[in-house]
Amino acid sequence: MPENDLVVVQNLRKTYGATVAVDDVSLTVREGEIFGILGPNGAGKTTTVESIAGLRSPDAGTVRVIGLDPRTRRTEITSLIGVQLQASELPEKIRAREALELYASFYPSPRDPAELLEQLGLTEVRETQFAKLSGGQKQRLSIALALIGNPRVAILDELTTGLDPQARRDTWELVRQIRDAGVTIILVTHFMEEAEYLCDRIAIIDKGRVVALDTLAGLVDAARSEQRITFRLPAELPDNAILTSLPAVRTLTREQDRFIATGTDELLVAVVTELAGRGLAPIDLHTEHTTLDDAFLALAGRNFEGVER
């Protein structure tokens, strides 16, 4: 295992009854990076990070955090990983300072609550009850709670959902500061813009599988080389597999009598050659380079409903 691999997930699978939440996920998070897990609602993001944090037992596959199995090394893992999970609600009346002091008492070497309140801009509301904090303040408190145990890895899940644009940008700056202070971050999001802005590397998860994993630049390059052609045919295509089995073709869809194919930069030549060989020279053929957004989403194999820009 390379020295800077902090979290290693291999072939993770988790089902809930008949629901396959995580089908087959492998990824590695390196020390010091902001690692994004991006995908639509229900893709299996939360289940994946909960498995990393030892909160779920995988049905198959392995998770290692600094070489430790989160399921069997609970005590160490709790100190190593700070978790800010979705909807982490606190009792309404607990004050910001009290919540941090309470959580600090759970850890062997916690951070100083007063210092953390200061870092997260919460000093002024330290005596305010949880229910009376603004959305942004609640969010910052939940980040503080993820950091209070002085973890090496912080898992931030749907960090800025529900925040206004200014609070969202402030939170992004905060996440960068936390990383710069030496905490590795796993960021779960369904906001493409958030992943673009913050993450060193991004895993795109769809239907419980990693469909792409790279730096933003790498993902964009892969997406740019994606080609898209549309055409009609003089007669029926006997079987879609004639085209979908070509290595250059990634997807084939149909809108009325027009076919739309996407694939590699060899798509056009491959499709035209195959069809011409069958006496089906395409009519009204157009080639298009997908827009960056389309192409980025296309890496997931379909549109991300619920992924927002």
Ligand SMILES: Nc1ncnc2c1ncn2[C@@H]1O[C@H](COP(=O)(O)OP(=O)(O)OP(=O)(O)O)[C@@H](O)[C@H]1O
């Ligand atoms: N405790 C559970 N019991 C039953 N099904 C669950 C449970 N937790 C998650 N699921 C299901 O597993 C699938 C993946 O859920 P998960 O929360 O991991 O996805 P997600 O990508 O984080 O989505 P979201 O952004 O909506 O939270 C979903 O279909 C969800 O309904």
